[in-house]
Amino acid sequence: MTRNASNQHGGRRPGAGRKPGSGPYGEPTRPVRVPVSLVPTVRSWLTNVGRHRAQSFTRSPTVLPLPLYGSRIAAGFPSPADDHQEDSLDLNAHLVKHPAATFFVRVEGDSMTGAGIHHGDLLVVDRALEPKPGDIVVAVVDGELTVKRLEARDGRLWLMPENPDYPPLEIREGTEFLIWGVVAHAVRSF
Amino acid sequence: MTRNASNQHGGRRPGAGRKPGSGPYGEPTRPVRVPVSLVPTVRSWLTNVGRHRAQSFTRSPTVLPLPLYGSRIAAGFPSPADDHQEDSLDLNAHLVKHPAATFFVRVEGDSMTGAGIHHGDLLVVDRALEPKPGDIVVAVVDGELTVKRLEARDGRLWLMPENPDYPPLEIREGTEFLIWGVVAHAVRSF
DNA sequence: TTTTTGATTAATGTATCAGAAATCAAAAGC
DNA sequence: GCTTTTGATTTCTGATACATTAATCAAAAA
Numbered sequence: 001m002t003r004n005a006s007n008q009h010g011g012r013r014p015g016a017g018r019k020p021g022s023g024p025y026g027e028p029t030r031p032v033r034v035p036v037s038l039v040p041t042v043r044s045w046l047t048n049v050g051r052h053r054a055q056s057f058t059r060s061p062t063v064l065p066l067p068l069y070g071s072r073i074a075a076g077f078p079s080p081a082d083d084h085q086e087d088s089l090d091l092n093a094h095l096v097k098h099p100a101a102t103f104f105v106r107v108e109g110d111s112m113t114g115a116g117i118h119h120g121d122l123l124v125v126d127r128a129l130e131p132k133p134g135d136i137v138v139a140v141v142d143g144e145l146t147v148k149r150l151e152a153r154d155g156r157l158w159l160m161p162e163n164p165d166y167p168p169l170e171i172r173e174g175t176e177f178l179i180w181g182v183v184a185h186a187v188r189s190f
Numbered sequence: 191m192t193r194n195a196s197n198q199h200g201g202r203r204p205g206a207g208r209k210p211g212s213g214p215y216g217e218p219t220r221p222v223r224v225p226v227s228l229v230p231t232v233r234s235w236l237t238n239v240g241r242h243r244a245q246s247f248t249r250s251p252t253v254l255p256l257p258l259y260g261s262r263i264a265a266g267f268p269s270p271a272d273d274h275q276e277d278s279l280d281l282n283a284h285l286v287k288h289p290a291a292t293f294f295v296r297v298e299g300d301s302m303t304g305a306g307i308h309h310g311d312l313l314v315v316d317r318a319l320e321p322k323p324g325d326i327v328v329a330v331v332d333g334e335l336t337v338k339r340l341e342a343r344d345g346r347l348w349l350m351p352e353n354p355d356y357p358p359l360e361i362r363e364g365t366e367f368l369i370w371g372v373v374a375h376a377v378r379s380f
Numbered sequence: 381t382t383t384t385t386g387a388t389t390a391a392t393g394t395a396t397c398a399g400a401a402a403t404c405a406a407a408a409g410c
Numbered sequence: 411g412c413t414t415t416t417g418a419t420t421t422c423t424g425a426t427a428c429a430t431t432a433a434t435c436a437a438a439a440a
Contacts, residue, residue, distance in 0.1 A: 008407050010417025016404035017420025023401085025228075029423070031221035032232055033392055038215075042222055042232060089294050090248040091281040095377065096256070104258040104279055116378045118306045122258075124281075136380055186378045187285065188306045190326055198438050200386025206435035207389025213432085219392070223423055384439070391432070401422070408415070 095185050101128035103181070105138055105145070112136070112147055114162030122187040123147065129182035136183040141169060142176045147183065231368055234330050247292040251282040285375050291318035293371070295328055295337075302326070302337055304352030312377040313337065319372035326373040331359060337373065 021027060025046075034042050096102050107121040115136060117123070125138045133152040138145065139159060148159035148169060157177070159169040171177045211217060215236070224232050255278040286292045297311045305326060307313070315328050323342040328335070329349060338349035338359060347361040361367045 009415055011406065012418060013404040013406075014419090016402095016418060018402040018422070020421065022403080022420095023422050025225035025422095027225050027227060028421085029223035029225050030229055031394080031424090032224045032229055032236075033219035034222045034232075034236060035215035035217050035219050037217060038236065039220055039222060042224075042236075046222075046224065046228070088248040089245040090250075090252055091285055092252045092254040093248075095281055095379075096254060099254055099256065102256050104256060106258070115380075116306065116308045116311075121306075122279075183380055185380065187281075188376045188378070189285075190305075190373055190375065199384055201437065202387060203435040203437075204388090206387060206433095208391075208433040210390065212389095212434075213391050215391095218390080221393085221425080382440085385437095386435105388435080389433085392430085394428085394430100396427070397425085399423090399425105401420100403420075404416105404418085406416095408413100410411105410413080 095124055097184070098126055098128035101181070102126050102184075105147070105180075107147060107186070111161040111163050111166040112149075115149065117147065117162075117183075117186045118188060120189075122189070123183050124185040124187070125181040126184045127181040129184070131179050131182050138180040138183060140176070140178040140180065141171070145180075150179075234368070245294040247282075247286055247289050247294070249289075251286070251289065253280055253282070255280045285314050287374070288316055288318035291371075292316050292374075295335075297337060297376070301351040301353050301356040302339075305339065307337065307352075307373075307376045308378060310379075312379070313373050314375040314377070315371040316374045317371040319374070321369050321372050328370040328373060330368050330370065331361070335370075340369075 023029070092099075103125055105123045105125055107117055107119055107123060110119050112118075117136070123138065129135070131137050131150055133150055135150050136147065137150045137159075138147050139150075140146075141159065146159065146169070148161055151158040151160050151168075157171040159171065161168065213219070258277045258279045293315050295313045295315055297307055297309055297313060300309050307326070313328065319325070321327050321340055323340055325340050326337065327340045327349075328337050329340075330336075331349065336349065336359070338351055341348040341350050347367070349359040349361065351358065
């Protein structure tokens with residue numbers, strides 16, 4: 001006992017003690033093994049979501065954020081300006097090989113649904129690609145723009161639909177036919 | 191030494207020993223305190239980050255406006271001065287509404303072909319969008335990453351495939367469920 | 381050539397611990 | 411009487427320790 005007669009502060013308080021649920025999360029915690037590189041992400045999420053318990057459906061958290069830089073880091077933390085990692089993607093760089101020769105076309109109709117091209121899709125068309133049989137091309141036939149698969153049979157060219165409701169289109173002697181480019185990608189929006 | 195003369199297996203192997211990075215995450219782990227109720231969520235997330243690599247949107251997106259052409263062209267090859275050019279479009283700006291909250295996932299399987307999402311497609315997933323019934327979402331269910339359409343029926347959540355070969359997935363009382371984000375676009379490459 | 385096997389090393393889950401944080405209420409100060 | 415102080419009490423968290431599991435090695439055995 002270090003208390004003297006002139007100092008009687010403190011002392012037993014039956015029932016004193018920190019109450020359960022008084023921590024930042026309102027409940028106890030358990031240690032979970034987290035890969036070193038993801039520790040900051042998990043901590044940050046726990047700080048922002050775990051405490052506020054923002055939820056959109058039932059009691060489950062909506063989203064656990066993916067790391068902006070999730071690559072395996074040998075040592076240290078990534079620099080915020082460090083973007084040269086396989087985990088980041090630029091759509092232009094990824095989808096446009098020849099910028100000067102690329103354009104977009106919106107799909108109308110459903111003649112190519114078998115190829116996963118649907119009405120309303122946005123096509124990325126590359127004029128720099130050499131059209132060859134099997135390619136899906138954007139072409140003008142008798143003044144009409146169309147999207148079909150290019151085929152070569154018996155020395156003739158055909159534009160093949162990928163939907164049985166549409167007939168194959170033969171490119172004949174007097175047909176006005178022009179290929180605009182090769183379809184590289186189709187973008188579907190929801 | 192418990193070995194006898196008729197059993198000489200094993201023994202010293204200089205250089206033997208488990209190699210660094212041989213665990214499921216490819217790197218060491220550290221214990222992080224997680225609220226008890228969030229432990230399953232964090233675990234499932236860690237499991238899937240390690241198994242299904244996702245790519246984040248670049249932090250320094252390029253700007254590349256390219257021509258978007260209309261569907262009706264009378265004749266001739268499109269040129270920059272062509273009257274029929276409707277607009278120009280930059281893929282990054284057009285497809286990514288919330289750069290910091292966007293990531294990409296490659297589709298595996300064909301449970302959503304009815305929605306035009308096919309095996310191998312690249313999904314643009316937006317974490318900033320509030321998931322609501324009818325949205326196509328990327329979700330984790332009992333530790334498995336999946337892409338499905340979110341539905342709400344009778345006070346319950348369902349993850350609906352868009353291919354009759356697959357069963358609907360009901361989110362029940364004990365189901366570990368969390369939504370990673372809402373699918374904004376699907377990119378098909380040829 | 382393939383499989384076996386003790387030795388070797390990394391990784392993981394759990395236990396433990398020290399210090400921090402929150403709570404209590406009588407004593408002290410005003 | 412009201413507010414502040416203060417030692418005791420209890421919970422909580424981050425870090426470390428530890429036991430077990432997992433992965434790797436290569437000579438010996440099959």
